[in-house]
Amino acid sequence: MRLSYPTNVRIVKLPCSGRVDIIHIMKALENGADGVYVAGCLEGDCHYQVGNLRAKKRVAYVKEILDKIGVGSDRVAMYNLSAGQGPRFAEIAREFTEIIRKLGPSPLRTAKKKAA
């Protein structure tokens, strides 16, 4: 559809959002991502039955950890949309980018500068 969305969004394609595990989200943040969102099918429409529900739980699990280690749960989110919703995809990308922009860079990147 050639819709534009922010260039800072790095996409990792998977057959199902249920393939996303807790460690993947954490490693992404560890390796420098300022935010991570998981985009899965609409609830009830998962091609593989309940993959998107598993993803939802895992995102919630990571959020809890992030609050406790000083990174903040806002940097991770779960979104649901169908494969046909091109404009919504772009909208989500813009929305989440905006959220992260307001939060600023990840504390994992700024802390060393603070300490220095």
Next chain:
Amino acid sequence: MSANGTMSRLEKVLKAGHLAVTSECGPPRDCNAHVVEEKARLIGNHVDAINVTDNQTAVVRMCSLASCIRIKQMGFEPVLQMVTRDRNRIAAQADILGAASFGINTMLCLTGDHQSFGDHPNAANVFDLDSTQLLQTVRLMCDEGKLLSGHEMKVKPSMFVGAAENPFADPFEIRVPRLAKKVAAGAQFIQTQCIYNMPKFKQWMQGICDRGLDEKVAILAGLTPMKGVGMAKYMKNRVPGMDVPDEIIKRLQGVPKENQAEEGIKILLEQIEELKTVKGVKGFHIMAIEWEEKVPEIVERAGLYPRPQV
């Protein structure tokens, strides 16, 4: 070896063929000696024995043993309620010996509400024994003069020992076998959970009589007067194992608020009259929680006063 003290008044009344009357007294949540004194004085002459609860609902109160000693020294007959939640077999046997040394001769063996109900939910529980095993222990001490370890006592305690039963808990089919187990363990009397569902209670009594258990154990029907609709609804919905039929609530609702207490007493008195005709019922256990002052009136209006000389 000799036995300590006299025969339990409750046992004498039952043996003589009279309907027995017992009631209960909850000790205070502090060390005020007068609370139990006053409650005992209120009801003492109208009952054959006064139960003293033992950290009921796992809430710390003055211990049952101390209160029983006080009641005994006032000249009334206490029933020592003992739960196994808080004490192991060593402490339990020791408490029984202590009680017997003061002439306390009637006991109720209970397992006890789980500590999560009380004000110290973080406590470790004991449950070294359960109520059935405590019954066995008391009978061993009294009949053979032995402790569980086999030690023979020179002066053995003498206890008329009972247990509690709830005819209204689910499933119903366990209720009679459960009683049979307690009788096999040595229970001599039973005090039931308070009755509102008369047909169900009669069904339970029928099961007991069918097995001949009414000849081995004296059933005292538990009764609690309703103070009003609020109390009835609370007991129906918030107290586990309590069976309150809707008719009771409707009957109380049909009466103006200031008359509900009297209606509650009327219901109880009608229950007593009906229970007098039920085979196997050998007496009544009136639990007027925080309404002990009504017990004398109830006993008199039920035609059970004065208590018989035995």
Next chain:
Amino acid sequence: MIIAKMKPIEEIIDEVKDHKKVLVAGCDGCVTVCEAGGLKEAQILASALRMYFRQAGQDAVVDEISMTRQCDHPYVDAVADTVANYDAVVSMACGAGIQFLAETYRGKPILPGVNTCFIGVTEAKGEWAERCQACGDCLLASTGGICPIARCSKRMSNGPCGGSASGKCEVSKETDCGWHLIYERLKELGQLDRFEKPMDPKDWAKSRDGGPRKIVKEVSQI
């Protein structure tokens, strides 16, 4: 098997926050099956700790390994060289494994990464429930294969208590009344006579109450 649950991360952070080199040691045994302390969980914890240190501006190293078991000497001894490189170890094995590591690596703080909870079974994916209290004197033959010590909140030998209602325990509506289960099972087995026979007081000396226990099988000793 032994069922454990990962400790709240704040507790773990509180113990490791002053260390510079931390090893997170998972275990491939029970804690892997109950998803509390296997390699997966060790990786997640290590990642979380690394992020914690980084946002706190602290220079710390956190690595993870998983050991076959932490309750047998050969496996515990095999990681000696690895452990030597760290200030502290967060062990995600059960309490037995944590202690065995601590006995071997006496100079290193070995910290618990999990709370060891009970002996139990996997009832469904993600759900584990208690079944055994290790009382040392198994009476399952008398109770139709259902344990009253582990499944009755009051560990009664002659249940149920007066609080059992509709097959549930008075402590929680989510907990089955162990004695209700036993009654139903004895009925299925045609053994209701066992239900009415009082069981004598239990010998608790064979359980934890008798003191820490040890078993020696002489024929197996070298």
